[in-house]
Amino acid sequence: MPSVGRITRSLLVGVLHAAGLLGVALELGYAVGPAEYTAIGLLWRYGGLVVVAAVPVWLALRFRLVVPLLALVLTTGYVFGMELTPPGPTFHDVAEFERLDEPTGIIVVENGLYIVRYMMNASVWLVGFLFAGLVEAVSRSDWRRLPAPPACRTGSPHPSLDGRL
Incomplete structure (x- = not known):
């Protein structure tokens, strides 16, 4: 059973x-x-950033990856870095670009939205991080120069984990 700590x-x-x-x-x-999203959208976006x-x-704590x-x-x-270094994000109404007399209410952001894109694609980043962990675990298990992850060493305190990830 995984450590609660x-x-x-x-x-x-x-x-x-x-x-x-x-x-x-x-x-x-x-x-x-929070007011910008439905309950499911809020859970997906905020929960995604947590996960x-x-x-x-x-x-890193469990397998030392x-x-x-x-x-x-x-x-x-x-x-x-991209969000906090100059130039910061600039917000423009589409009317500025189209030379319209009245604002359209459609906002375009220049030099920004990195956090929003990261939040929207958190599941993709998670899969990438998991794949990186898998590559590291396999490399450490097969390559003699690198120490194997704890679960892959023989003589593990958990016999069910010997030789398995």
């Missing part, structure tokens, strides 16, 4: 990850607040 720490990191990204997105003026960070942390965690840090750092 590892799961709790992983979920805590996931919640902090989601809160940080959403805080920056709201500060930049993106419409990502996309919690799973690599859990893999560092590649998914490194990929998470690099991806999140890239998103924050």
